[in-house]
Amino acid sequence: MSIVEIILACSAGFLKALQLTMCPRRTREVSAASAASDVNDSNVSSSVGSGVVWKWSNSQIDSNPSASAACATSTVRCHAASGSIPAYSPVQPWGTMIPTFTMHLFLCRHRRNAAPRWKRTPPQGLLHVACKVSWSCAREAPASCGSVRAVSSRDALLDPADLPGTMRGVVLPGGRTVEWRDVPIPRPGPRQVLVRVRASSICGSDIRAIYREHLGRGAEAYQDVIAGHEPAGEAVALGEGCRRVRVGDRVAIYHIAGCGMCDECRRGYMIGCHGESRAAYGWQRDGGHAPYLLAEEVTCIPLPDELSFVDGASAACSGGTAYEAVLRIGVSGRDALLVTGLGPVGLAVALVARGLGVRRVLASDPSPERRQLAASLGLVDASWDGSEGTLDAVLEASGGGVEASVDASGAAAGRRLAVAALRDWGRCAWVGEGGTVELPVSPLVIHKQVAIHGSWVTSLEHMAELLDRLVRWDLRLESLVTDRLPLDAAGEAYAIADRGAAGKVCLVLD
Ligand SMILES: [Zn+2]
Numbered sequence: 001m002s003i004v005e006i007i008l009a010c011s012a013g014f015l016k017a018l019q020l021t022m023c024p025r026r027t028r029e030v031s032a033a034s035a036a037s038d039v040n041d042s043n044v045s046s047s048v049g050s051g052v053v054w055k056w057s058n059s060q061i062d063s064n065p066s067a068s069a070a071c072a073t074s075t076v077r078c079h080a081a082s083g084s085i086p087a088y089s090p091v092q093p094w095g096t097m098i099p100t101f102t103m104h105l106f107l108c109r110h111r112r113n114a115a116p117r118w119k120r121t122p123p124q125g126l127l128h129v130a131c132k133v134s135w136s137c138a139r140e141a142p143a144s145c146g147s148v149r150a151v152s153s154r155d156a157l158l159d160p161a162d163l164p165g166t167m168r169g170v171v172l173p174g175g176r177t178v179e180w181r182d183v184p185i186p187r188p189g190p191r192q193v194l195v196r197v198r199a200s201s202i203c204g205s206d207i208r209a210i211y212r213e214h215l216g217r218g219a220e221a222y223q224d225v226i227a228g229h230e231p232a233g234e235a236v237a238l239g240e241g242c243r244r245v246r247v248g249d250r251v252a253i254y255h256i257a258g259c260g261m262c263d264e265c266r267r268g269y270m271i272g273c274h275g276e277s278r279a280a281y282g283w284q285r286d287g288g289h290a291p292y293l294l295a296e297e298v299t300c301i302p303l304p305d306e307l308s309f310v311d312g313a314s315a316a317c318s319g320g321t322a323y324e325a326v327l328r329i330g331v332s333g334r335d336a337l338l339v340t341g342l343g344p345v346g347l348a349v350a351l352v353a354r355g356l357g358v359r360r361v362l363a364s365d366p367s368p369e370r371r372q373l374a375a376s377l378g379l380v381d382a383s384w385d386g387s388e389g390t391l392d393a394v395l396e397a398s399g400g401g402v403e404a405s406v407d408a409s410g411a412a413a414g415r416r417l418a419v420a421a422l423r424d425w426g427r428c429a430w431v432g433e434g435g436t437v438e439l440p441v442s443p444l445v446i447h448k449q450v451a452i453h454g455s456w457v458t459s460l461e462h463m464a465e466l467l468d469r470l471v472r473w474d475l476r477l478e479s480l481v482t483d484r485l486p487l488d489a490a491g492e493a494y495a496i497a498d499r500g501a502a503g504k505v506c507l508v509l510d
């Protein structure tokens with residue numbers, strides 16, 4: 001089995017030591033600046049196939065090797081020989097997901113008889129002093145590095161034995177209160193990932209159905225768990241059988257773990273899972289308002305290096321909900337778009353619409369602060385408070401009606417405006433939760449031949465696609481965050497979100 005060998009030197013002194021011991025015919029040095037492109041162009045092969053490296057995680061590689069390690073491994077994902085494209089499947093990852101190849105990184109120290117040893121935590125500063133990356137392709141591992149070792153699912157950046165036994169997390173008993181609970185730090189089981197939470201944002205549903213009072217039933221029933229269903233962080237330990245996530249990966253977490261077997265799960269829409277084991281983080285299983293989160297591997301979505309953890313958290317529910325809505329009704333640069341409700345989801349709708357090329361974004365929201373925020377971010381061209389006269393203003397501003405609209409208000413008046421402002425054959429998506437519908441059906445729906453779609457959160461695939469497109473568009477969901485607070489200030493954060501005048505509110509953990 002041929003392998004790709006990578007030698008990483010992480011400090012000038014260490015590099016010098018490496019240069020003395022590495023086999024020159026097997027290696028060539030490249031600068032850190034060009035390493036990624038060199039590696040990305042590599043042809044690699046393994047027992048599961050061959051392909052071309054398309055992604056190489058610097059953070060993964062940087063995080064594992066150390067001066068005391070003899071060998072380290074990282075993973076790259078490759079275009080399969082069949083030409084399939086990257087995708088993430090909750091059910092048959094080997095059927096539709098890109099094969100994961102293992103790249104073995106040898107810190108070629110030529111320590112005879114020295115068994116490969118893993119450094120549990122990288123020395124402070126190691127990640128930032130990598131000065132050169134050397135890599136090569138070799139048919140065999142250098143003898144000094146021992147035999148090629150299989151990637152172990154037990155690999156951990158943090159040895160579970162090193163973790164403290166308990167942590168403090170946030171629970172929401174209702175009545176606009178926040179309480180703290182000491183809980184054991186979980187250990188990952190099969191196909192599970194222990195994530196060190198770095199950002200955990202607050203969703204409107206947390207306020208509507210949990211914080212004020214426990215309104216939820218069924219999928220929205222809060223079961224007295226650690227709250228927070230918009231988490232992002234770093235994988236620090238893996239359970240048995242993990243095949244895609246590697247220790248050190250930055251991930252955003254799709255916020256529902258479905259059964260994996262029902263039709264909705266097989267489509268990637270775990271939000272609509274019909275299985276008994278369905279559980280949403282922060283609703284029926286512990287969520288992100290704590291230092292650590294136990295996640296199912298399939299719900300861990302790779303977070304591009306260009307995006308922050310706050311970006312990732314914001315995509316987990318509200319951003320994904322917004323993206324799904326505009327995809328559902330096919331919004332493009334051809335359309336003028338009306339957004340009713342400029343809470344975090346409505347703001348995100350406007351943001352992704354800009355990414356899709358929409359030049360005319362109109363909006364309504366009773367809150368002058370939110371309208372001002374949307375305008376200052378350049379997300380809307382005009383907005384109104386939703387009172388009488390707003391419909392006429394929208395019709396005039398759009399030349400007779402918008403082609404597409406999204407209601408993110410959850411209010412009957414917002415839904416009516418979203419439909420009434422459509423021109424003939426217009427399309428509308430409703431994502432604002434709760435409330436009722438009050439509109440005259442014949443003149444507003446049937447006779448205008450409009451289509452109204454209900455849309456609930458998003459799919460695993462579309463969440464990953466959103467993160468990719470945000471990089472491509474150079475847009476950041478983080479820009480919608482108006483309030484960042486530490487986990488200890490969760491009570492204040494919820495009070496801010498409850499007032500309904502802020503943009504996104506996010507808890508940030510160091
Ligand atoms: Zn399911």
Ligand SMILES: [Zn+2]
Nearest residue numbers: 203205317318
């Ligand atoms: Zn949510």
